[in-house]
Amino acid sequence: MPYLFDHFDVVKDLLALRPFGLFADVDGTIAEIAPSPAEARVSPVCRDSLVTLAKHLAVVAAVSGRTAVEARRMVGIDEMVYIGNHGYEKWAGGKVGLVPGVEDYPTKITEVLDKFDKLVSIDGIIVENKGPTASIHYRRCLDHEAALRAVLLAVEGLAKDADLRISLGKLVVELRPPLEVSKGTAVCSLIEEHRLSGAICLGDDLTDVDTFVALHKKEPPFKGLAIGVIGEETPSQVAKEADFILNGVTDVERFLKQVVAEVVDRPTA
Ligand SMILES: [Mg+2]
Numbered sequence: 414m415p416y417l418f419d420h421f422d423v424v425k426d427l428l429a430l431r432p433f434g435l436f437a438d439v440d441g442t443i444a445e446i447a448p449s450p451a452e453a454r455v456s457p458v459c460r461d462s463l464v465t466l467a468k469h470l471a472v473v474a475a476v477s478g479r480t481a482v483e484a485r486r487m488v489g490i491d492e493m494v495y496i497g498n499h500g501y502e503k504w505a506g507g508k509v510g511l512v513p514g515v516e517d518y519p520t521k522i523t524e525v526l527d528k529f530d531k532l533v534s535i536d537g538i539i540v541e542n543k544g545p546t547a548s549i550h551y552r553r554c555l556d557h558e559a560a561l562r563a564v565l566l567a568v569e570g571l572a573k574d575a576d577l578r579i580s581l582g583k584l585v586v587e588l589r590p591p592l593e594v595s596k597g598t599a600v601c602s603l604i605e606e607h608r609l610s611g612a613i614c615l616g617d618d619l620t621d622v623d624t625f626v627a628l629h630k631k632e633p634p635f636k637g638l639a640i641g642v643i644g645e646e647t648p649s650q651v652a653k654e655a656d657f658i659l660n661g662v663t664d665v666e667r668f669l670k671q672v673v674a675e676v677v678d679r680p681t682a
Contacts, residue, residue: 414641414652414653414655414656414657414658415656415657415658416657416658416659416660417640417657417658417659417664417668418659418664418667418668420657421671423638423656423657424613424638424671424672424675425675427611427613427636427638428611428672428675428676430610430611430636431471431610431611432470432471432472432607432608432609432610433470433471433609433610433611433612433676434470434471434472434473434474434603434604434607434609434611434612434613435466435470435472435473435474435612435613435615435672436473436474436476436600436603436612436613436614436615436624437459437463437473437474437475437476437614437615437616437665438475438476438477438596438615438616438617438618438620438621438624438642439453439455439475439476439477439479439484439487439488440453440477440478440479440617440618441583441617441618441642441644441646441647441662442615442616442617442621442642442662442665443455443456443459443460443463443475443488443615443662443665443669444456444459444487444662445661445662446583446644446646448552448553449539449550449552449553450479450539450541450548450550453487454487455487455488455489456662456665456666458666458669458670459662459665459666459669460488460489460490462666462669462670462672462673463488463490463493463669464490464492465673465676465677466669466672466673466676467490467492467493468492469676469677470676471607471609472494472603472606472607472609473490473492473493473494474493474494474495474496474600474603475487475488475493475494475495475496476496476500476596476599476600476614476616476621476624477495477496477497477499478498478499478546478548478582478587478618478620479497479498479543480497480498480502480543480544481495481496481497481498481502481503481504481509482495482497482504482509483497484496484497484504485504491506491507494603496596496599496600496603497509497543498543498544498545498546498589499546499587499589499594499595499596499620500512500594500595500596500597500598500599501515501544501545501546501589501590501594502544502545503599511544511545512592512594514590514592515545515590515592515594518544518545518546518577518589518590519544519545521575521576521577522542522543522544522545522546522547522575522577522588523542524575525547525568525571525572525575525577525588526540526542526547528571529549529567529568529571532567532571533563533564533567535551535554535560535563535564536553536554536555537551537552537553537554537555537560538550538551538553538554538560538564539552539553545589545590546587546588546589546590547587547588547589548582548585548586548587548588549564549568549585549586549587549588550584550585551564551584551585551586552583552584552585557584561581561586564586565579565586568586568588572588576590576591577589577590577591578590578591580619580620581619582618582619582620583618583646583648584646595620595623596616596620596621596623596624597623597624597626597627598623598627600612600614600624600627600628601627601631604627604631604635609635610634610635610636611635611636611637611638612628612635612637612638613637613638613639613640613672614627614628614637614638614639614640615640615642615659615665615668616640616641616642616651617641617642617643617644617647617651618647618648618651619648619650619651621641621651622648622650622651622654624639625639625641625651625654625655626654629654638656638657639654639655639656639657640655640656640657640658640659640668641654641655641657641658641659642658642659642660642661642662642664642665643658643659643660643661644660644661
């Protein structure tokens with residue numbers, strides 16, 4: 414895929430559209446991946462740009478696998494919208510809501526995790542109960558392959574009994590309700606809600622590919638640009654579905670600064 418900075422003119426044209434939205438994943442996109450989720454920090458350079466963009470664009474959203482409240486805490490900009498739990502939650506203006514149909518799932522997730530805890534004891538596993546979804550991280554396990562096998566062996570039966578779906582991310586196994594909810598459906602809702610003419614999505618993992626596909630499926634005159642943020646562990650589908658690529662959070666810092674320069678210095682009526 415082409416490197417974005419070789420084609421910035423395309424971005425400039427897109428940024429002239431109004432109303433415009435910017436959607437960014439958090440971990441691996443505006444925050445470096447850390448050894449554990451609790452250690453991750455949003456890049457201050459990205460944050461500064463997002464503060465400005467939230468004032469100038471119709472909507473700026475963080476679209477994360479973390480809970481919406483956690484994403485809001487990490488980024489810390491009240492003028493932004495926070496899509497949490499891969500699309501299951503939305504934080505806006507201080508209020509968090511679950512999408513309809515997932516109300517029963519926090520109880521199911523807690524039950525499954527309790528059972529998982531009794532079945533599996535591997536050093537380094539970190540389990541996050543995120544309400545209607547859960548993440549089981551095996552990044553800190555010595556043998557990643559063995560850890561993944563053991564986790565899947567335990568959760569496959571439990572997930573089936575509780576009517577949950579399993580998906581795989583970067584050294585993480587995710588559990589979620591069997592509903593057509595994704596970062597992509599969340600981005601579509603925001604595009605419709607704000608009647609956007611154009612939008613940019615940035616992301617580095619498989620669940621972000623859903624946002625790329627959502628942008629590409631929107632009918633003209635809407636125009637969307639999918640930007641894959643490539644790191645060591647990025648799945649190949651990210652670059653495949655992206656229009657352009659950037660290399661890691663450092664490139665995202667530079668990119669957002671350039672977007673700010675375009676949006677603020679050359680405002681469009
Ligand atoms: Mg990510």
